[in-house]
Amino acid sequence: MTGHAKAGRPNQLLRNLNSKIASIPMMLTAVVIFLGGTLWTVVYSFTNSKLLPRMKFVGLDQYERLWSAPRWLVSIENLAIYGVFSLIFSLTIGFVLAAFMDQKIRFENTFRTIFLYPFALSFIVTGLVWQWILNPEFGVQSVVRSLGWTSFAFDPLYNQEIVIYGILIAALWQGTGLVMCLMLAGLRGIDEDIWKAARVDGIPMWKTYIFIIIPMMRAVFITTLVIVASGIVRVYDLVVAQTSGGPGIASEVPAKYVYDYMFQAQNLGQGFAASTMMLITVAIIIVPWAYLEFGGRKRG
Amino acid sequence: MKSRLLAAVLAAGVVLPLGMAKAAELEVTHWWTSGGEAAAVAELAKAFNATGNKWIDGAIAGAGGTARPIMVSRITGGDPMGATQFNHGRQAEELVEAGLMRDLTDVATRENWKDIIKPSSLLDSCTIDGKIYCAPVNIHSWQWLWLSNAAFEKAGVDVPKNWDEFVAAAPALEKAGIIPLAVGGQPWQSAGAFDVLMVAIAGKDVFNKVFGDKDAEVAAGPEIAKVFKAADDARKMAKGSNVQDWNQATNLVITGKAGGQIMGDWAQGEFQLAGQTAGKDYTCLPGLGVNEVISTGGDAFYFPVLEDEEKSKAQEVLASTLLSPATQVAFNLKKGSLPVRGDVDLAAANDCMKKGLDILAKGNVIQGTDQLLSADSQKQKEDLFSEFFANASMTPEDAQKRFADIIGSAD
Numbered sequence: 001m002t003g004h005a006k007a008g009r010p011n012q013l014l015r016n017l018n019s020k021i022a023s024i025p026m027m028l029t030a031v032v033i034f035l036g037g038t039l040w041t042v043v044y045s046f047t048n049s050k051l052l053p054r055m056k057f058v059g060l061d062q063y064e065r066l067w068s069a070p071r072w073l074v075s076i077e078n079l080a081i082y083g084v085f086s087l088i089f090s091l092t093i094g095f096v097l098a099a100f101m102d103q104k105i106r107f108e109n110t111f112r113t114i115f116l117y118p119f120a121l122s123f124i125v126t127g128l129v130w131q132w133i134l135n136p137e138f139g140v141q142s143v144v145r146s147l148g149w150t151s152f153a154f155d156p157l158y159n160q161e162i163v164i165y166g167i168l169i170a171a172l173w174q175g176t177g178l179v180m181c182l183m184l185a186g187l188r189g190i191d192e193d194i195w196k197a198a199r200v201d202g203i204p205m206w207k208t209y210i211f212i213i214i215p216m217m218r219a220v221f222i223t224t225l226v227i228v229a230s231g232i233v234r235v236y237d238l239v240v241a242q243t244s245g246g247p248g249i250a251s252e253v254p255a256k257y258v259y260d261y262m263f264q265a266q267n268l269g270q271g272f273a274a275s276t277m278m279l280i281t282v283a284i285i286i287v288p289w290a291y292l293e294f295g296g297r298k299r300g
Numbered sequence: 301m302k303s304r305l306l307a308a309v310l311a312a313g314v315v316l317p318l319g320m321a322k323a324a325e326l327e328v329t330h331w332w333t334s335g336g337e338a339a340a341v342a343e344l345a346k347a348f349n350a351t352g353n354k355w356i357d358g359a360i361a362g363a364g365g366t367a368r369p370i371m372v373s374r375i376t377g378g379d380p381m382g383a384t385q386f387n388h389g390r391q392a393e394e395l396v397e398a399g400l401m402r403d404l405t406d407v408a409t410r411e412n413w414k415d416i417i418k419p420s421s422l423l424d425s426c427t428i429d430g431k432i433y434c435a436p437v438n439i440h441s442w443q444w445l446w447l448s449n450a451a452f453e454k455a456g457v458d459v460p461k462n463w464d465e466f467v468a469a470a471p472a473l474e475k476a477g478i479i480p481l482a483v484g485g486q487p488w489q490s491a492g493a494f495d496v497l498m499v500a501i502a503g504k505d506v507f508n509k510v511f512g513d514k515d516a517e518v519a520a521g522p523e524i525a526k527v528f529k530a531a532d533d534a535r536k537m538a539k540g541s542n543v544q545d546w547n548q549a550t551n552l553v554i555t556g557k558a559g560g561q562i563m564g565d566w567a568q569g570e571f572q573l574a575g576q577t578a579g580k581d582y583t584c585l586p587g588l589g590v591n592e593v594i595s596t597g598g599d600a601f602y603f604p605v606l607e608d609e610e611k612s613k614a615q616e617v618l619a620s621t622l623l624s625p626a627t628q629v630a631f632n633l634k635k636g637s638l639p640v641r642g643d644v645d646l647a648a649a650n651d652c653m654k655k656g657l658d659i660l661a662k663g664n665v666i667q668g669t670d671q672l673l674s675a676d677s678q679k680q681k682e683d684l685f686s687e688f689f690a691n692a693s694m695t696p697e698d699a700q701k702r703f704a705d706i707i708g709s710a711d
Contacts, residue, residue, distance in 0.1 A: 050676070051394035052376065070702070071683045136542070158542050160690055244544065246485045248690025249683055263369035265679035266394070 038279065045272035053268055062273035072274065075252045078164045079281075082171070082253070083232040089172050090228055091221070094179025099209060101180070102187045112184070116177040123174065127241025130170035131157065134242075157243055160250030167235075167242055167251060174238075175231065179224055186220030187213065222289060229285045233278060254278050324614035326382030328601070329358035329374075331367035332635075334547065336569030340635035344437075347627040353614045356382075365488070375400050380604030382611060383618055388425045388434050388600030389671035395602075396433045402603040402612070407619050408432040416623070418642035419596055419663070425671045426600060434600040435619045437628075438637035441594035441656060442564040442668065443496050445585040446571070450556040451478050462589030463500060463530070466560060470537050473559045480537035482549040482558035483689060487682035489546055490689040493534060493562040494681075495669050498527045499595070500588035504666055511672040516708030520700065528696035528703075534562075535689045553582070562588070568636040568652055578651040586655055594659050597668025598637065677710040 048058045066072050097115060101108055118126065133139040136155035144152040156166030190213055198208040214221070236255035239245060245252040254274060262271030326348075332341045338359070345355040358381055360367035368391060371384050375395055386392045395401050408414070408423075417423045417436060426434040445466070452459045452469065455476040460466040470480040483489055499507045502523045509518045518524065541558060543549050550570045552558035561567065571582055578584060587593050601622055603615045621627055628639040633648055638656055646657065659665070669678065684706065688699045 050674075051372065052398055069680075069683075070687065155542075244486065246544075246686065246690065248687040250690065260679065261676075263372070264365050264675065266372075266391075266675040267679075270676070 041272050042276050042279075045269060045276045047269050049268040049272070051266040051268070058269070062269045063277075065270065066273045066277065071249045071252055072254070072257055074249050075254045075257050078251060078253055079232070079235075081164050082168055082235065083229070085165075085168055086171055086175075086232055087225070087228055089168075090176050090179045091224065093172065093176050094224070095183045095214075097176070097180040098183035098187055101184055112181065115180055118174045119178045121174065123235075123237040124241045126170050126174045127238045130166070130173070131242045134166050134169075158247060160247050163243060163247065163251045167238060170242060171235070171238060175228065179228065182220060182224045182227075183217070186217040189220075190216060222293065226285070226289055230282065233282050233285070254281075323352050323354060324608075324610040325354040325356050326611060326614050326618060327356040327358045328383045328385075328618075329360060329367070329371050329381045330385035330599075331360050331362070331364050332385070333359050333361045334569070335573055336634060336636065337566075340631050343630040343634055344622065344627065347621050347624070347630070348618055351617050351621060353617060375604050380606060382606070382615060383601045383603050385599055386434070386602055387597060387668075387670045388422070388436055389597065389668065390674050391670065392434070392602050393428070393674075395604075396428050400604055401433050402605050402615060404432045404435065404603065404616075404619055407616050411620050411623065413623065416641050416643060418640070419660070419665050421596055421665070421667055421671070422598065422600075422640055425667075434602045435622045436598060436600040436640045437622050438632050438635055439596050439598045439640060439660070440564050440566060440637050440668075441586075441596065442492055443499055443587045443594050444565055444567070444652075445560055445562055445588045446550070446553055446567055447560040447583040447585065448553045448556045448558065449581055449583060451476075451553075451559045454478065454556065455559075459583050460585075460589070462585065463497075464590075466588075467530075467533050467537070469559070470533075478556070479540045479552065479558040480560070481534055482541045482543070482552040482561045483534070483538040484541070484546045484549040485544045485686075485690075486546065487686035489549070489563075490535075490685040491678070491682040492564070492669075494527070494531050494685050495595075496562050496588065497530045497534065498524070499593050499666060500590040501527050501530050503591055504593050504664075507666055510707055511669055512667070514707050514710045516704045519707040520704035524703070525696070525700060528700045531685075531688065531699075532696045535692070538689060539692075565636055565638075565652070565656060568650075572636065572650075584652040584655065586659060592659050593664045593666055594656060595668040596660075596665045597670050598640070674711055677706060680706045 044053050044055075045062055046059065047054060047056050048061070049056075101111065105111070121129075134155065134157045136142065136153075136158065141152060141154045144154070156162045156169075194212065194216075195208070198212060203212075234255050235253050236259065239251055239253050239256055243251045245256055255278065258271045258274045258278065261267050261274065265271075328344075330341060332338060341357070341359070345357060348355045360370055364387065368386070371381070371386075372395065374381060375384075376398075380400070392401060404426075413423055413432065414420070422436040422439070423432065426432050426436060445463070447459055447466070449459055451473065455469070455472040455478060457469045457472045458465075460469055466480075473480045483493060495507075495511075498510070506518060506523050509515045510524065537559075541549060541552060543552065546563055546567070547570055549558070549561050550563060550567045553561045554571060554574045554576065568578075568584075571578070576582055601619070603619065606612050606615065623641065625641060625644045628641055628644050629646060632639045633646070636653065638653065638660060639646065642661075646653065649657065669681075673681070681703075684699065684702055688694055
């Protein structure tokens with residue numbers, strides 16, 4: 001009798017059993033390594049762990065020290081400047097390039113490859129290349145000076161006021177190609193009929209882009225935003241390759257603070273506190289996105 | 301046929317490891333990768349191989365800041381090497397406390413390290429709770445000012461004999477298009493230069509009070525204010541030296557593009573490599589020519605605890621090889637550093653090294669900051685001085701206040 005009833009309503013747990021078993025390793029990885037590791041880090045950020053982790057709680061001491069360290073404050077400020085400009089410029093330049101590409105130009109493949117090529121390079125290589133280009137004795141400055149303009153000065157990496165923009169240039173050069181490709185894919189996904197309809201109505205092309213196409217590409221924009229934003233928070237190698245945080249501490253970033261304090265200063269507690277602050281930054285970006293993406297779909 | 305071959309291979313597989321078991325292989329990690337340094341390490345390897353064991357070289361490029369995290373994570377991660385370099389002092393302190401490093405007291409008492417190692421502070425830095433955990437191999441001192449004779453000739457001034465004369469000569473150098481003082485951009489260089497200025501200007505006692513006793517009041521006091529004044533001069537003189545690595549900065553001095561550099565005695569190797577002679581092409585002023593004091597930091601080898609007995613035995617052999625008189629001479633001559641034993645003959649040493657040996661014999665020594673401060677405090681100091689040297693709008697007074705805070709919270 002009972003067996004009969006069960007056959008009628010299959011156990012939810014046993015449905016697709018194979019795929020559930022197959023996903024157990026990944027679920028364990030996610031729970032134990034990602035979540036467990038995160039929790040572990042947060043817990044130990046309240047201790048005074050030095051070279052080796054130890055459970056000796058000191059309350060918020062590490063955070064107090066963190067937020068009174070001039071280098072951390074400079075890092076946060078740099079991240080904010082770098083983040084805002086890198087988002088604005090990579091999205092704008094990426095979209096404009098994609099829009100140009102979309103005009104059925106000749107050699108589109110060639111151009112696309114050229115624009116995407118820098119993305120194939122690691123940040124370390126990008127950083128070293130731009131370190132040479134921006135070096136006043138070998139790079140842009142010396143080239144312009146050798147052309148006759150001897151008072152020309154362009155040495156962002158050696159000027160602490162603008163060094164972060166020197167890093168920004170390299171990051172844009174590297175990352176814009178990817179944004180362009182994502183945008184291009186989004187543009188190609190727009191139905192031809194919409195263009196035709198806009199043309200029949202006599203709407204100028206730029207207006208069509210801004211008021212019709214961009215709103216339709218919302219999903220692509222959000223995906224791009226998340227990819228670019230997560231790259232911003234963890235920027236590290238580019239800075240190490242280009243300036244190692246210099247001149248002085250003018251181009252320090254949070255990820256570098258974490259590494260330096262965990263391993264060079266042998267102060268795990270301080271490094272953990274800094275990485276917890278970075279986690280909060282990421283959460284601030286990811287949570288609203290997840291809410292918009294997944295919460296929104298249910299309502300729709 | 302086939303089976304016989306297989307049997308032979310199998311037999312070889314069993315016999316060979318047994319045959320080789322006597323000569324243990326030890327992997328030794330270090331960060332000596334520049335030309336002169338590599339030549340010095342080769343001497344150590346040669347001496348160790350001569351004992352019938354095998355030295356597996358594990359050089360890690362990129363200076364101590366890059367190498368130490370790798371070494372520490374290998375030891376804490378359960379993949380220890382046979383032996384590893386550290387700057388002795390407090391860098392390996394916690395590894396020792398966690399029981400990951402081997403106690404060398406037996407070897408040390410057998411070989412009488414207490415009597416042969418001079419100055420004794422070197423062995424003190426290896427000692428934790430009465431037990432000895434490392435073998436010091438050399439003494440490196442920071443307190444040197446290297447001057448380019450050619451640069452001063454070009455500027456038309458005499459080669460300075462002390463720091464004040466050097467500061468006074470700076471305008472003349474600048475007029476001749478020469479950067480007075482070369483300082484590389486890496487943080488440890490400006491922090492180190494400040495420590496040197498402190499011993500030279502404020503003297504040994506103040507240095508010990510600030511870094512030894514961590515006396516924040518002295519650190520905020522008038523004597524240190526004078527040091528910050530000098531550091532202010534130094535950063536003005538260093539303006540325009542757009543280089544990162546210390547050897548690039550030394551190269552500016554070698555080529556006469558810069559007047560001088562405050563750098564440890566390892567810079568000497570670069571002058572030697574460039575074929576320059578002390579006194580003729582370059583001048584060295586220990587203690588900046590003001591206070592002839594040198595610090596006795598340096599390098600030491602630590603031995604992680606290993607399970608393999610053969611390898612543990614080889615560790616003992618390596619420890620005593622490192623300190624044998626012949627190895628000490630061969631290694632230190634190539635390295636440009638001073639030997640840790642007072643009883644070896646360094647007739648081949650050049651003028652600058654002889655000056656150093658003299659000061660050492662007189663006992664005008666201090667402990668290095670690596671021995672006195674934790675890595676954490678050192679890093680905070682580096683952050684402060686790299687900012688101070690790069691940011692002209694940061695006043696010496698502000699910097700001193702932050703310096704006193706760091707000393708006050710140092711452990």
